[in-house]
Amino acid sequence: MALSGLSEERSELGRSLLARGAMAPEWMDSFLAVPRAAFLPEVIWPFDIDSGTHVTVDLSEEPGLWSSYADADVPIVTQWDDGATSGGSVRVPTSSASMPSVVFRMLRDLDVQQGHKVLEIGTGTGWNAGLLTHRLGRDNVVSIEIDPAVADTARDRLAAHGLLGLVITRDGALGDPQGAPYDRIIATAGIRRIPAAWLEQLRPGGLIVAPWGTHFSNADAIVRLSAQEGGAGGRFTGPVEFMKLRSQRRPFEGHTAYEPRTADAEKTTTEVTEPELLGEGRFDSRTFALGLRVQDCYQVAAATRDGARPVWFYGLEDRSWACVMFRDGGETTVWQSGPRRLWEEMTRALRWWQETDEPGYERLGLTVTSDGGQRAWLDSPEDSWQL
Numbered sequence: 536m537a538l539s540g541l542s543e544e545r546s547e548l549g550r551s552l553l554a555r556g557a558m559a560p561e562w563m564d565s566f567l568a569v570p571r572a573a574f575l576p577e578v579i580w581p582f583d584i585d586s587g588t589h590v591t592v593d594l595s596e597e598p599g600l601w602s603s604y605a606d607a608d609v610p611i612v613t614q615w616d617d618g619a620t621s622g623g624s625v626r627v628p629t630s631s632a633s634m635p636s637v638v639f640r641m642l643r644d645l646d647v648q649q650g651h652k653v654l655e656i657g658t659g660t661g662w663n664a665g666l667l668t669h670r671l672g673r674d675n676v677v678s679i680e681i682d683p684a685v686a687d688t689a690r691d692r693l694a695a696h697g698l699l700g701l702v703i704t705r706d707g708a709l710g711d712p713q714g715a716p717y718d719r720i721i722a723t724a725g726i727r728r729i730p731a732a733w734l735e736q737l738r739p740g741g742l743i744v745a746p747w748g749t750h751f752s753n754a755d756a757i758v759r760l761s762a763q764e765g766g767a768g769g770r771f772t773g774p775v776e777f778m779k780l781r782s783q784r785r786p787f788e789g790h791t792a793y794e795p796r797t798a799d800a801e802k803t804t805t806e807v808t809e810p811e812l813l814g815e816g817r818f819d820s821r822t823f824a825l826g827l828r829v830q831d832c833y834q835v836a837a838a839t840r841d842g843a844r845p846v847w848f849y850g851l852e853d854r855s856w857a858c859v860m861f862r863d864g865g866e867t868t869v870w871q872s873g874p875r876r877l878w879e880e881m882t883r884a885l886r887w888w889q890e891t892d893e894p895g896y897e898r899l900g901l902t903v904t905s906d907g908g909q910r911a912w913l914d915s916p917e918d919s920w921q922l
C-alpha cells in the first residue's frame with residue numbers, strides 16, 4: 536500500500552475529524568500523507584458498529600471493504616491474545632490500529648511543536664509513530680513496543696515509507712533512559728499507574744498524554760499531565776477505551792472464584808435505580824468517577840434477561856462481592872458478602888457524585904508523584920484523595 540492516493544472515504548474522514556474538533560488543523564498534512572491503510576496487515580478485525588462485534592476482513596478477498604474499514608473511524612484489531620490465537624471463542628484484543636478520532640484527539644492533547652522529542656509507548660501497527668515522525672522528523676520520535684513480532688512488523692512498515700525513527704522492543708513502563716529527556720510522552724495502551732520512569736524521563740515543562748483509568752471498568756479517560764515539582768498533574772480530557780499495558784491488566788480471577796452464593800450473603804433492598812447507577816452507557820462520566828471513589832473493585836453490568844438485570848461488584852484485593860438485581864417494576868434486591876460492603880461503598884460514591892453536581896471528565900484530574908503516589912481530584916488538586 537503506497538502512501539499516496541486519497542480515497543473518497545479518507546477525504547470524508549479528514550473533513551469530519553476537523554469539523555468535530557477531534558483533529559487539530561496542523562495535523563492535516565500528516566493525516567493526508569500517512570494513511571492508516573499503509574500500516575495494516577492483510578487480515579484485519581475492524582469493529583463493526585452495526586453488529587457491535589469485530590468482523591474478519593481479508594484484503595485479498597474483499598479489497599473494497601478492507602479499504603473502506605481502513606479509512607473509517609473505527610478501531611481495527613490486528614492481534615488477539617498476545618499473538619497466541621487468531622480465532623476461537625475466548626479472544627482478547629491485544630494490538631490494534633486505534634480509532635482515527637482517538638488517535639487525533641490524543642495528538643491534539645499532546646500539543647507537539649517543531650523540535651520536540653516524543654516518546655510513544657505501544658507502537659502497535661506503527662501508524663501513530665508514522666504520523667509523529669512525519670510531523671517531527673525521524674530523530675525526534677522513539678516508540679516502544681513490548682511484543683517483538685508486532686515491533687518488527689511496525690519497523691518494516693515505517694521503513695518502507697521512510698518514517699522509521701527508533702522502535703525499541705521492551706516493556707514501555709521502563710521508558711527510554713538513553714533518549715531522555717523527552718518533551719512529550721504519549722501512551723497508546725491503557726495505564727493504571729503512571730510509571731516512575733516516565734516522570735524521570737520527562738523534561739521540565741513537558742507533557743504526558745495517556746489513556747488512564749482504574750480497574751473498575753474499561754471506561755478510561757485521556758489524562759494530560761504537565762511536569763511539575765516531584766511528578767506531574769493535570770485533567771482528564773474525555774472518555775476512551777484502550778487495551779491495557781501488559782503488566783497493568785486487571786487482576787480479576789473470574790466470577791466463580793468468588794463463590795457467589797446468594798443464600799449465604801447479606802440481603803437488603805435499595806432505592807437506587809438502574810439509570811442512576813449506570814447512566815447512559817459505558818462512557819458516562821459517572822462510571823469513571825465511581826471507579827475513582829470505590830477502589831480495588833470491578834463492576835460488571837450483565838445483560839437484562841426476563842426483565843431482570845444484575846450488576847456485580849467484585850473486590851480485587853479480597854473475595855468481597857455485591858450484586859444488585861434491578862427488576863422491571865419490582866423491588867431492587869442487593870446481596871453483599873465478604874469483608875467489604877461494596878454496595879454501601881458504591882452508594883456513598885454515587886451520593887458524592889450527585890452532590891458535587893455530577894462532574895464530567897473535565898472536572899476530574901490526577902496528580903502523580905515520582906515515588907509512585909497517585910491522587911485523583913475534583914476541580915482542583917487541593918480537593919484530592921489517594922488512589
Ligand SMILES: C[S@@+](CC[C@H](N)C(=O)[O-])C[C@H]1O[C@@H](n2cnc3c(N)ncnc32)[C@H](O)[C@@H]1O
Pocket residue numbers: 629630631632633656657658659660661662663664679680681682685705706707708723724777778779780781782
Ligand atoms: C492500541 S495498540 C497501539 C496502537 C498504535 N499506537 C498504533 O498506532 O497502531 C497497544 C499496543 O501496546 C502494546 N503494549 C502493551 N503493553 C505494553 C508495554 N508494557 N510496553 C510497550 N508496549 C505495550 C501492545 O502490544 C499493542 O501493540
